[in-house]
Amino acid sequence: MEKRKRIRKFSRVIIPYLIAELEMEINNKKKRIWSRQWLLRRQHGASATIIKELENEDTKEYRLFLRMNLEQFSAILENISAVIAKSDTIMRDSIPAKIKLQITLTYLATGNNYRTLQHLFRVSKSAISRFIPEVLDAVYSYLKEYIKVPANQEEWKVIENGFRIRWNFPGCCGVIDGKHVAIQAPGHCGSEFWNYKGTNSIVLMAIVNHDYCFSYINTGATGRNSDGGIFRNCSIYHELENGGILPDGGLLDEESHYQFQEDVMKLKRMFFCAGGENADGKCVEL
Structure with missing residues (x-):
């Protein structure tokens, strides 16, 4: 009995003190900022x-x-x-x-x-x-309906005419190039995204028309791939290989001053023909 009385006596003193300390701590606690x-x-x-x-x-x-x-x-x-x-x-x-x-x-x-x-x-x-x-x-x-590959030769001819009139570049049906977009490589990917520039990247390859507008976009290829390798796996590559989608004169000749690797872009019908064609049907350099 004496022990219980002693506990009650101390409880009446300690508990109010603990409550006061807790209230003081709550009131002094810094409020979280919802928005600056x-x-x-x-x-x-x-x-x-x-x-x-x-x-x-x-x-x-x-x-x-x-x-x-x-x-x-x-x-x-x-x-x-x-x-x-x-x-x-x-x-x-x-x-x-x-x-x-x-x-x-x-x-x-x-x-x-x-x-x-x-x-x-x-x-x-x-x-x-x-x-x-x-x-x-x-x-x-x-x-999505505005960025699409021209569906037929008539649409390609509109682009070719734009290059002819605006840039004095007859026979050109588009300009193609690739861009490395730097990224933080995913974990455990090894050198899959490592490119020749010494960074990790994915590659954007695109074709633009005479007015700087995209006619074709391919993105997502890893940085370790070459431009030619990426182009060879693009959907438009196979259409160009099969021929018939570009208008007459829209050629890429292997002897022109655009130097592409033969195993990469061995296309007879492509985007550039700088000076038209000669009697042999080959592109004439400007």
Whole structure:
């Protein structure tokens, strides 16, 4: 009995003291920041300042900033807004679809990292990292009909005519090149992505027309592959090998001043013929 009385006596003294200490610790505990205050002042970000000024005062710089003019931007925004827009909540307003698209286009045009975009647009980098893939998927779904290989010789002739008139380059049906896009290699991949430049990459191989627009895109090949090896595995290679898709005169002759490896691009019908054809049917060098 004496032991229990002693425990009750000490409990009446210790428990209030422990409760007071716990309350003090809770009150002094630093509150977690839900969002930085300067990020909430989005009206001072690039969308409402510099981009708005370029839109109203300098359309040329606007196009250089976003790589498209206002009409093109508005058309894309109108068609993808319903997909990328989110609802406002009682906690905060959602990021407008317009700002999401502007950030995505700036990212594609400049390659700036997420922290730089965060400072420029006053949108957190964690949010940027989440919505950029969503916006890209929406843009792809909307534009997939615009990036396609010409389906017949008539469409190729339109491109050839563009090179002839705009660039004085008769017989050219497109320009092809590859680009190594640096990446952080996946684990346990060995040298699969290692390229001759000493970095890990995937390769973008594309064909563009006379107006800098893509006619064909192939991406995803690992950096260790050569340009020729990648081209040989492209879907368009087999169509070119079989012939018939390019208009007459759209040739690549092995004797022309474009030096391609014979085992890589041994095509008789390809993209370039700089000076037309001579009596023997071979390309004439300029």
